Amino acid sequence: MEKSFKKGESLFKEGDSGTLWRVMQGAMKSLFPRIALGAFFIWLMCSAASAHDFKVGDITIDHPYAIPTVTAQSTGAVYFRNLRNRGVVPDRLVSAQTPVAARVGLHRMQMEGNVMRMREVSAVELPAKSDVRLRHASTDGYHLMLEGLKAPLKDGDSFPLTLRFENAGERTVQIHVQTPRKGTAQEHKH
Numbered sequence: 091m092e093k094s095f096k097k098g099e100s101l102f103k104e105g106d107s108g109t110l111w112r113v114m115q116g117a118m119k120s121l122f123p124r125i126a127l128g129a130f131f132i133w134l135m136c137s138a139a140s141a142h143d144f145k146v147g148d149i150t151i152d153h154p155y156a157i158p159t160v161t162a163q164s165t166g167a168v169y170f171r172n173l174r175n176r177g178v179v180p181d182r183l184v185s186a187q188t189p190v191a192a193r194v195g196l197h198r199m200q201m202e203g204n205v206m207r208m209r210e211v212s213a214v215e216l217p218a219k220s221d222v223r224l225r226h227a228s229t230d231g232y233h234l235m236l237e238g239l240k241a242p243l244k245d246g247d248s249f250p251l252t253l254r255f256e257n258a259g260e261r262t263v264q265i266h267v268q269t270p271r272k273g274t275a276q277e278h279k280h
């Protein structure tokens with residue numbers, strides 16, 4: 091099983107010890123193979139739906155998607171295959187809004203030592219001539235947090251979300267709700 095998530099393992103330093111480390115290690119062992127498979131299926135689905143991208147100015151919003159939620163969940167997460175800045179000047183995603191949630195937060199997941207931490211950021215930096223990945227199951231990356239969902243996000247649904255970029259301006263995109271794989275839908279916990 092472990093050989094399927096070498097990438098995740100490499101995040102940890104050799105010889106680390108301590109209770110927290112052991113707890114995290116256990117959690118990662120059970121989670122990573124499923125995450126890797128989930129990511130693979132997302133990739134398959136994204137490949138099939140290649141026409142799903144949007145442009146504003148120099149920015150391409152490539153394949154926005156959300157993971158289905160259950161009734162009790164008040165938050166959901168939106169991901170992208172890429173946010174691509176083809177321009178020669180940097181841009182930033184500064185906010186987003188959608189009719190399906192009270193508020194949209196910009197979140198970043200990052201390994202700090204051995205612990206995965208999530209924090210809200212004021213903007214997603216989009217350097218000139220770059221692709222920024224905001225994918226599900228990424229161990230270091232951004233996503234959009236839908237806070238105060240008005241109804242559960244159901245597989246197969248889609249909903250509008252308006253992104254505001256500092257330079258490129260606003261663009262409303264359609265978010266596809268899709269299940270990466272049976273059993274992996276609840277990985278994004280807050």
Ligand SMILES: [Cu+2]
Nearest residue numbers: 197208233235
């Ligand atoms: Cu989040």
